Amino acid sequence: MAMEDDDAYEVLGLSDGPRATDGDIKKAYRKKALALHPDKNRGAGADRAAAAFDRVQKAYELLSDDDARKALDALLRVRERRRARHRAQDEKRRGMVADLEAREEASASASASHPMPTEEDLKAKLKAELDRLRELKKKKANANASAAQGEAKKARTHGVPRHVAEEQQRRSLKISWNKCQSRGNGSGIGNGSGDYSVGELRAAFSRFGAVEDIVVRDKGTKAAAIVVMQSAASADAADCITTMAAALVPLSRTTMSSTAPNRENAARNSPTE
Numbered sequence: 001m002a003m004e005d006d007d008a009y010e011v012l013g014l015s016d017g018p019r020a021t022d023g024d025i026k027k028a029y030r031k032k033a034l035a036l037h038p039d040k041n042r043g044a045g046a047d048r049a050a051a052a053f054d055r056v057q058k059a060y061e062l063l064s065d066d067d068a069r070k071a072l073d074a075l076l077r078v079r080e081r082r083r084a085r086h087r088a089q090d091e092k093r094r095g096m097v098a099d100l101e102a103r104e105e106a107s108a109s110a111s112a113s114h115p116m117p118t119e120e121d122l123k124a125k126l127k128a129e130l131d132r133l134r135e136l137k138k139k140k141a142n143a144n145a146s147a148a149q150g151e152a153k154k155a156r157t158h159g160v161p162r163h164v165a166e167e168q169q170r171r172s173l174k175i176s177w178n179k180c181q182s183r184g185n186g187s188g189i190g191n192g193s194g195d196y197s198v199g200e201l202r203a204a205f206s207r208f209g210a211v212e213d214i215v216v217r218d219k220g221t222k223a224a225a226i227v228v229m230q231s232a233a234s235a236d237a238a239d240c241i242t243t244m245a246a247a248l249v250p251l252s253r254t255t256m257s258s259t260a261p262n263r264e265n266a267a268r269n270s271p272t273e
Contacts, residue, residue, distance in 0.1 A: 008059035050199035068129035170232035209234025
C-alpha cells in the first residue's frame with residue numbers, strides 16, 4: 001500500500017492522530033522500530049518484519065516533515081468528514097446530513113474564488129510531498145556515500161596505517177541488481193519485485209553476522225549498495241551469497257576481493273551517479 005493511501009499515525013499506533021505531539025511521534029517510532037528491527041526478527045517472520053519496519057520508517061519520515069504532515073492532516077480531515085456523512089445516512093440522522101451539506105454548500109458559495117480542495121486534490125498533494133521526501137532521502141544517501149568515499153581517500157593520502165585501511169575495506173561488500181527483473185517466488189525476500197529495500201538487504205546479510213551500515217544508490221533501472229559488516233569474518237562469510245539461490249536470486253552481486261588492494265579498487269568504483 002502506498003503511503004498516500006495509508007495513515008501514518010495508525011502505522012505508528014498514535015490513536016490521537018493529528019493531535020499527537022512531536023514527542024509522541026518520536027516515542028511511538030522508537031518503540032515500533034525497536035520491536036520490528038530486522039536484527040531482532042529473523043527466521044520465518046523476517047520478511048514480514050522487514051516490510052513492517054520499512055513502513056514504520058516511511059511513516060516517521062512523513063510525520064517529521066511539516067509540509068508533508070500538513071498535507072496528510074488535510075487529507076485525513078476530508079476522509080473523516082466523508083465517513084461522518086456515511087455514518088449519518090440512517091433515518092435518525094438524515095437531518096444532520098442535510099444540515100451539514102447545506103453548510104458546506106454555503107461555505108463553498110462564500111468562497112467561490114477559493115474552492116475547497118477535493119479529496120483527490122489533497123491526496124495528490126500528499127503524494128507530491130512524499131515524492132519530495134523520497135528525493136531528499138536519495139540525495140542525502142548520495143551525499144553520505146560521497147562523503148564516505150572522500151574520507152576514505154583522505155585517509156589513504158594522510159598516512160592512515162595500511163592495516164587499518166585494509167581492515168575497513170575487508171568489511172565492505174558491493175552489490176548491484178536490476179530493478180526491472182522479477183525475483184519470482186524463489187527469492188525468499190519481498191513480494192517478487194526486482195527492487196530491494198534497506199531492511200531486506202540487512203535481513204539477508206545479517207545471517208552472516210552483524211551489519212554496521214548499508215548505503216543504497218538508485219541508478220534508474222539499476223541499483224547498487226555498499227554493505228559494511230562489523231567484522232571482516234562476516235564479510236568473508238557473505239562472499240558465498242552469490243551461490244545461495246534461495247537468498248537473493250536473481251540479485252547480481254559484485255563483491256570486493258578478499259585481498260585489501262582489490263577491495264580498495266572496488267570501493268573507488270562504488271556508485272557515484
